[in-house]
Amino acid sequence: MSAESATLDSVDLLDLDMFQGIATLVASEPEIAIMRIFLILLGFLLMYLAHKGVLESLIMTPMGLGMATVNAAVLFWDAEAGIQGTLFLNPLAEETADVVTWLQIDWLQPIYNLAFSNGLIACLVLLGVGVLLDIGFVMARPFQSMFIALCAELGTVLVFPLAVAWGLPLGDSAAVATIGGADGPMILFASLILSPDLFVPITVVAYLYLGLTYGGYPYLVRAMIPKRLIGLKMPEETTREISPGEKIVFCVIACTVLSLLFPVAAPLFLSLFLGVIIRESGLRNYAEILGGPILYTATFFLGLLLGVLCEANTLLNDSVLKLLILGMTALLLSGIGGLLGGLALYYLSGRKYNPVIGIAGVSCVPTCAKVAQKCVSAETPDAIVLPHALGASISGVITSAILASIYISVVGQL
Amino acid sequence: MPRAAYWIIGVLIALAGVCIARLVAPALPADYQTWTSALGITIAVVGVLASALGAGRK
Numbered sequence: 001m002s003a004e005s006a007t008l009d010s011v012d013l014l015d016l017d018m019f020q021g022i023a024t025l026v027a028s029e030p031e032i033a034i035m036r037i038f039l040i041l042l043g044f045l046l047m048y049l050a051h052k053g054v055l056e057s058l059i060m061t062p063m064g065l066g067m068a069t070v071n072a073a074v075l076f077w078d079a080e081a082g083i084q085g086t087l088f089l090n091p092l093a094e095e096t097a098d099v100v101t102w103l104q105i106d107w108l109q110p111i112y113n114l115a116f117s118n119g120l121i122a123c124l125v126l127l128g129v130g131v132l133l134d135i136g137f138v139m140a141r142p143f144q145s146m147f148i149a150l151c152a153e154l155g156t157v158l159v160f161p162l163a164v165a166w167g168l169p170l171g172d173s174a175a176v177a178t179i180g181g182a183d184g185p186m187i188l189f190a191s192l193i194l195s196p197d198l199f200v201p202i203t204v205v206a207y208l209y210l211g212l213t214y215g216g217y218p219y220l221v222r223a224m225i226p227k228r229l230i231g232l233k234m235p236e237e238t239t240r241e242i243s244p245g246e247k248i249v250f251c252v253i254a255c256t257v258l259s260l261l262f263p264v265a266a267p268l269f270l271s272l273f274l275g276v277i278i279r280e281s282g283l284r285n286y287a288e289i290l291g292g293p294i295l296y297t298a299t300f301f302l303g304l305l306l307g308v309l310c311e312a313n314t315l316l317n318d319s320v321l322k323l324l325i326l327g328m329t330a331l332l333l334s335g336i337g338g339l340l341g342g343l344a345l346y347y348l349s350g351r352k353y354n355p356v357i358g359i360a361g362v363s364c365v366p367t368c369a370k371v372a373q374k375c376v377s378a379e380t381p382d383a384i385v386l387p388h389a390l391g392a393s394i395s396g397v398i399t400s401a402i403l404a405s406i407y408i409s410v411v412g413q414l
Numbered sequence: 415m416p417r418a419a420y421w422i423i424g425v426l427i428a429l430a431g432v433c434i435a436r437l438v439a440p441a442l443p444a445d446y447q448t449w450t451s452a453l454g455i456t457i458a459v460v461g462v463l464a465s466a467l468g469a470g471r472k
Contacts, residue, residue, distance in 0.1 A: 138466070139466040139469045140469075142463035142464075142466040142467060143463055143467075146459070146463055242469045246469040249421065249465075250462075250465065250466050250469065253421075253424070253425055253428065253462055253465055254462045257428045257429070257431075257432060257458050257461070257462050258458075258462075260432045260436065260458075261431075261432055261435055261436065261454075261455055261458055402455070402459070406455075
């Protein structure tokens with residue numbers, strides 16, 4: 001056949017072998033091809049928004065590039081049979097022999113199998129977060145903080161029945177409901193157990209929305225709280241400084257009691273409280289390693305693996321649109337619940353408590369606490385609510401873990 | 415009340431909650447298990463928080 005008479009239809013796909021990323025695009029089903037192009041563009045968008053500071057760049061930069069690259073780098077494993085794949089990782093490998101084979105082929109398979117699918121990365125992130133937390137903010141006003149945090153779990157509680165009513169299976173419903181807890185590692189840990197088929201879109205949706213809370217929640221605060229209350233100055237407190245020994249004893253008690261109650265979430269409790277104890281024990285060498293290199297390495301690989309897992313085949317699922325809507329609903333309801341809790345405390349405290357602190361109960365440490373202080377400072381620059389907000393925010397981590405473990409215990413057994 | 419009392423009472427309340435949730439609830443008829451378990455969890459969390467009450471008190 002001469003070059004002049006060649007038409008597009010007559011081009012053998014194997015002629016494109018040199019550019020297999022394009023050849024696989026042409027050979028794919030149209031919806032897969034469109035999804036791949038969409039995800040490549042979405043990856044670019046995530047990187048751009050991370051670069052501009054709209055989204056959390058520590059997660060979104062590796063996630064965005066991973067998402068774009070994995071969807072561009074699809075190649076033929078067997079061109080005759082039309083089998084496609086990548087050299088990144090194969091999340092579907094389950095049999096031991098398959099896993100061992102893929103460990104030698106896909107460069108991210110070792111990290112996926114040995115650190116991601118068993119929840120190790122989530123625990124490492126929590127360990128690092130624990131090192132950065134001061135539990136004294138919770139201990140200074142435990143019931144206030146926990147009340148706010150419980151109210152801010154409204155989305156976690158209400159989205160579960162909503163998702164079930166919308167037709168999602170129980171496990172997927174519980175997993176997407178945990179987005180209301182606004183705690184990334186917790187959502188990953190819970191959805192790995194509750195929703196093995198949908199944990200990738202659920203976690204990606206969660207991290208996307210969590211990145212948007214800093215910009216979005218101030219609008220919710222202004223919509224729900226009257227302007228005169230946003231800038232409310234709280235009276236000075238007469239609490240004393242809590243000693244490191246007391247914080248350590250509290251962590252030991254809390255970790256043991258919560259682990260007795262919820263053994264399924266014990267890895268999370270141990271990671272979080274061990275981090276806090278290391279900080280309070282003055283083990284500076286451990287604290288520097290856990291709060292620095294390990295936290296950032298775990299965060300980096302968490303972002304990269306989530307991006308690489310966003311392959312068109314994985315995300316081409318009818319449930320993804322539902323997850324997008326339910327995830328947003330969960331965070332919105334949790335924000336509303338937290339602010340309602342703040343308003344309740346405002347009245348219960350004789351109009352002394354600033355209701356904006358309620359938004360901090362959504363957790364997402366320390367973003368929501370910063371949102372509370374930012375909103376208050378915009379109205380009254382010398383009003384300080386950050387210690388209260390941090391207490392509510394840290395309590396939010398604990399309540400998120402409790403609710404996630406209740407879902408794992410109850411729904412996981414059904 | 416001395417600070418140590420908060421720790422001791424808090425821990426005892428928390429352990430009582432654990433016993434209710436993990437030992438008593440499973441032994442009850444199915445109709446009562448969920449609520450008894452929820453009650454135990456609530457008591458345990460209240461106990462943990464109560465143990466911290468003395469720490470912040472001046």
